[in-house]
Amino acid sequence: MNIHNFIQTKYNEPFIVQRADPYVYRHEDGSYLFTASVPEYDRIVLRQSDTLDGLQDAEEVTIWKRHETGKMSMHIWAPEIHFIEGKWFLYFAASEKDDIWALRPYVLECTGSDPIADPWIEKGKMQAADDFSFQDFSLDMTVFKNQDKWYCVWAEKVSVGKKISNLYIAELESPCRLSTAQVLLTSPDYDWERVDFWVNEGPSLLRHEDKLYLTYSASATGACYCMGMLSISSGADLLDPHAWKKERLPIMKTDWEKGILGPGHNSFTKSEDGKEDIMIYHARQYDEIEGDPLYDPNRHTYRMKILWDKDGRPVFDMTNNF
Template identity: 70%
Template sequence: MDKTNYRQTEYNKPFIIQRADPYVYRHSDGTYWFTASVPEYDRIVLRKSNTVDGLAQAEEVTIWRKHENGITSVHIWAPEIHYVDNKWFIYFAGGDIEDIWAIRPYVLMCEGDDPLKDPWKEMGMLKRKDAFSFQDFSLDMTVFENMGQWYCVWAEKVSVGKKISNLYIARMDSPTSLATEQVLLTSPDYDWERVDFWVNEGPAVVHHDGKIYLTYSASATGECYCMGMLSIEETEDLLNPRAWKKERYPVLKTDAERGIYGPGHNSFVKSEDGKEDIMIYHARPYDEIIGDPLYDPNRHAYRMRIKWNEQGRPVFDYCNNY
């Protein structure tokens, strides 16, 4: 199958080709920053633009490359760029060439004004508060602020019987360290979270009208990959898992009619006028994958406008197009 010739409509045009796990951050000066996993899993790239549209054609700069051996020498995954305490930080996952699935969360820091030109410093693995976080396959870390506090959510595999990937949350005391022990936020409870692998991963946060909505991805990375959602009032205790509401069914899944397969691992960003929420996510334009889906390069970044219904809940609809 020629994987470059696929049906395109106004609803399913890729935004940025071959960039999975896309993350877009809008800085206080209105500048947009884009990063994502590259198919080679060997480096971290950045793009900059004054508009969301402009990211598609913006020059891409490699700001860091994997090590030749040891930690962060293979499987460089899902970078996110954030600006905290007047510094730039990139959170990403990486493995060890001697143990390629020893995936752990790491941090880069840039103290300069220009993340494309100024140097990045390796800060090592995120510092934990307990003795059990990041002991196994840990990835897809995101951070967010609420009520003056910073929080971290990530995916980590555990094994009590079958090995599964859960989402955990902790409060942070600095951009490079956690202040609390991990709290189990969600496990793959439902059938649509357990296709091929039992997975919750790829968390992303959007605030709206006093509530926090946290989307995440579930199941294996092929056609079955889909998005679920949790929600909570901003005034609740975010470290109380019972305060979060989990949706029974996925909020976004494969739409073969529109040629979008395995949507997931998204981020949210505001439009230029600040009035709209835009979701950036990845998907494939086909379902005929040869070999391991993880190494198929054609997960592209797509865009979707998020509409809000009368109840103030997000509506994920492929027809909310550009």
């Protein structure tokens, strides 16, 4: 492999190599689960550890493999594992060999209490509550609970001339079905969201005091990939797009001096004592990529401690990588 202008700094040593779209879940028993897109885009993997550090060397188990033909046979992307009302669910995107860009969100359910050892079953495509959700390129689904209600946020392309990827939100009826029509949260409005492709994707929720922060990724997947953020009061109507505030500038972007290029598609977890917020994200160490950046295997997983300013807003500082 020719890595071209590889940059080694004290900030960009990966936490886990060649794992993109990383998701870390800290369970109620304190254990951690890790999943991510693998470079082959052909399976879903899980790691488990009693500590966050332990995920680095934990055994990686394949819990599901793509189909040989038909739906879910291509581009197995961005899995997320969630524990909902006493059961394990896993959300991911997949397309099919005969239409490789026909990505849709799918759901797996674990048949037992051990997500590593117990079998997973397919629950099919996420079910909409309207006639227009999941009708085009849809991916990067995340779910969360707020004020005793479960919500779902995902990216979906719309075609009005140039195809653009927006973020939508809806309430959940069950882990596999929406109960409300989609609501548009954000479109790629700014120049930094429109490099090569017009993209908002990869949503992830961070809570702090009475605020919710929703980070997302923007632009194409090379060095221009960066992160934006929305915020809202936890007591507001999350289905009211006017209640959300969108940041004018990216919260994270390529830092050449630190050798962290194209940071994005993150998740959030807690430190082992529950006191610190940790961001898990992917990035590269170089930018000269042969071919489509999507098929370059060297998006690595990184982790960073989140700080909070005097106004209670998150501070994303890559010098806090560890």
